[in-house]
Amino acid sequence: MSRKAFQHLTDEALLDHYKETRKTVVFHQLYTRHKDALYRYSIQMAPASSAKILQELWQKILENPPQLHGRLFRNWLFIQINKALREQQALNEHKSTAVDYRKSAVLVAIQKLPSLQRNILLLHMECKLSLATVADIEQISLKKCREYYHRAKEQIETLVYGVQPKPWQVEVIEE
């Protein structure tokens, strides 16, 4: 069976199929769908150890395909990578980055964000997780999560384009 035959299947159906058959072609389809988004996310969160973390994650999936219990595979994947990245960050914090961001003002600005805001921004913007899922991952309220997300966007705008001149505001002086 060719890879095209599995294109119409959802991630969850593919995972079930892989669990039953352990066919490389099925896994390849699943891997191709998520590998780049996972890489982009992990390299911006933990550049030094992203390749190692990703390899471990995929190995875990290969050896013991997860039970999703009604969750989306995509969500499960980013929850797992998030956990692994946290553990890694706790082990070796402030390690030098392996990626050169100097050419891109936006990527540099993202790197300057606090870890929590960067994580929320990337999970929503890059990984396309809903803010509710991101809030669950970060174990904060949805309101707070939305607030962090918008603040992160504002900060990037400020970092990329500089401080925007605010229009004059006339204050009403109470007599």
Next chain:
Amino acid sequence: MSNWEHQYREEVSAFTSPQQLDTQVLQQAKRLQPKKDIGRILSRASLGCATIAAILMLVHPAQHLGALTPRMTPENESPQPELEIARWQPPQIESETQEDPWQALRNQVTAGNYIALCQEWRLQQRTTAKQPLPRELRKFAQKRCRILH
């Protein structure tokens, strides 16, 4: 989508999963792929053969012929049943000899004596007899006898 978001999408599109990582992961997947199970294939083939054999046995006409053959047991076992069937004859029906009540009268008519015949006929004309004269005797009587009033 703001300008910086567009810019981000363009710049980040260059970040793709490294070839080395892809190769390692896919090699691992190949290593974990189960080898073709010959036992399972053989098992399926044998199951198929057994099914076909069972169908053939059920459909085969010998199955139905055999079903009609009585089981041989010492009780109903007979050494030569065919001979017995061949020897069998239907029971003979004993012929009943019936006496003709009109024989004496017939003899007299044959001898040319019609007196007894005419008497019997006249009697039967007057009364309803239990045993009417046989046909030929009645004809003789009609020709030869007179009815006396």
